[in-house]
Amino acid sequence: MTWKDTCPMNEKIKFISAYQSDDFSIVELCRRFNISRKTAYKWLSRYEVEGVDGLKDRSRANHEAHNATSSDVVKELLDLKLQHPHWGPKKISFYFEKNKPHFECPAISTIGEILKKHGLTEARKYRRKVPPHTEPFKECNAPNRVWSADFKGQFKLGDKGYCYPLTITDNFSRYLLTCRGLSRPNGINVKKWFEIAFKEYGLPESIRTDNGPPFATVSIGGLSALAVWWVKLGITPERIEPGKPQQNGRHERMHRTLKQATANPPKRNFSAQQNIFNEFIDEFNNERPHEALGGKCPSEVYKRSKRQYDNNLQEYDYPK
Numbered sequence: 001m002t003w004k005d006t007c008p009m010n011e012k013i014k015f016i017s018a019y020q021s022d023d024f025s026i027v028e029l030c031r032r033f034n035i036s037r038k039t040a041y042k043w044l045s046r047y048e049v050e051g052v053d054g055l056k057d058r059s060r061a062n063h064e065a066h067n068a069t070s071s072d073v074v075k076e077l078l079d080l081k082l083q084h085p086h087w088g089p090k091k092i093s094f095y096f097e098k099n100k101p102h103f104e105c106p107a108i109s110t111i112g113e114i115l116k117k118h119g120l121t122e123a124r125k126y127r128r129k130v131p132p133h134t135e136p137f138k139e140c141n142a143p144n145r146v147w148s149a150d151f152k153g154q155f156k157l158g159d160k161g162y163c164y165p166l167t168i169t170d171n172f173s174r175y176l177l178t179c180r181g182l183s184r185p186n187g188i189n190v191k192k193w194f195e196i197a198f199k200e201y202g203l204p205e206s207i208r209t210d211n212g213p214p215f216a217t218v219s220i221g222g223l224s225a226l227a228v229w230w231v232k233l234g235i236t237p238e239r240i241e242p243g244k245p246q247q248n249g250r251h252e253r254m255h256r257t258l259k260q261a262t263a264n265p266p267k268r269n270f271s272a273q274q275n276i277f278n279e280f281i282d283e284f285n286n287e288r289p290h291e292a293l294g295g296k297c298p299s300e301v302y303k304r305s306k307r308q309y310d311n312n313l314q315e316y317d318y319p320k
Contacts, residue, residue, distance in 0.1 A: 012055040015040070016047050069106050074114055076103060081120050086260045087288070089115065094289030137238050137247070138206050140171040144305040146238070147171065147204040148251035149194075149215065151185050152258055158268035165277065166190060167258065168197055171208070171250050174293065175302035176284050177201055179258065179277045181270055187214035187226045194226075195311070198233075202305025206236040208248055215239070232313045257284070 015033050018024055024032070030040050046054030080092055087095070089111040096105045106114070115121045140146045152165045164185040168178040177197050182189045191214075207230060209215035216239055217224045227237040240247035261280050267273040285302075289295045 008057075009055060012043055013052070015043065016055070019044065069110060069114065073103050073106065076100060077106075077111060077114055078118060078120070081115055084283070084288070085120075086257060088112075088121075090291050091289045094291075094295030095287070098289070098295070137208065138236070140250075143170055143172050143175070143301070143303045144202065144204045144307070145172060146206050146208055147177070148208045148248050150210060150248070150251055150255070151212075152255045154185075155263055155266055157266050157270065157273060161270065163266070163270065163273055165258070165262075166193055167251070167255065168194070169251050169254055170201075170204070170298075170302055173298045173302035174250060174254065174290055175298035176254065176281050179281050181273050181277060183270070185214065187224065190214050191226055191229065195309075198309035203233055203235060203307040203309055204305060206238050208238040208240065208251075210245070210248070211239050211242055229313075233309070234307070254284070257288075 011033060015029060015035075018029055018032075019026075026037060026040055030037050033040075043055060048054075077092060077096070080095065081087065084091075084095075089108045092111055092115075093105060093108045096103070096111075112121065138146050147168055148171055149166070149168045152167055154162045154164045157163050161183060163181040164183070166178060166180045166182055166185070166189075167176070169176050177200075178193055180193050182193075211222065214224050214226045215237070216222045216227065222239065223231070223237070230237055245252050258280060261283075262273075262276045267276060285299045286297055289297060293301055
């Protein structure tokens, strides 16, 4: 017989009823209902344990995935995410492969699913992408070709003082050269920390900034005292167009990570806040993999400039 004109569930119930009547043998029932004895005994055992619910169709998929990620690997991934809450699946994958070679690293998509399953991800807010504007800027094709500098918006500390984080990065390697909380964003304070950076890392070919003080002024050529000092050192000041932060996109992207990791909640004073900045510098340069660097850390790509810092500058006299 066929079941084309009836419901399979009804036929299963009829089979059970016929079996319970003791009027038919298993062989005869199997012939009447056109099923195998294996199927017949399966239905009977399920009905005995679960009742009518045991007769419902079940998925044929494996109850256990043979290629499921091991619990040890899942634990390592979750621990890594908790240590670095702002890292996504790609960065975790780069770090995992480099630092935990005795574990088999899952695919990036699998890591994402694991983090999502444990509530450790947030839905990404997609934004319209703006094409980068590079002219007439220098091409960032080697360390120290272009540095970027800016202030990452001020915020109030626990002692009510305002903190202005000065940041300096190497555009090619993404290396964070300086992240220093200043009480005032004036030229004197900024020059001090640039001088420290020049002594430690050498001189770049150019420095890219926005048009705000102390990097620029409304004077001739827009040159501030800080920018004039750079020119005397043989450094070309580059200024992005007003209202175009995407022209300094690599630095702005670092700022987003800096804010996530260090600004909330703000610390009680400058000393405590600077400790957090120092920890961020170490992680950003030496631990955090960068997709644009092929999973490498900035410290693996950055090299000190061969141009040495010398503050014995020649003064120029211009005729009237």
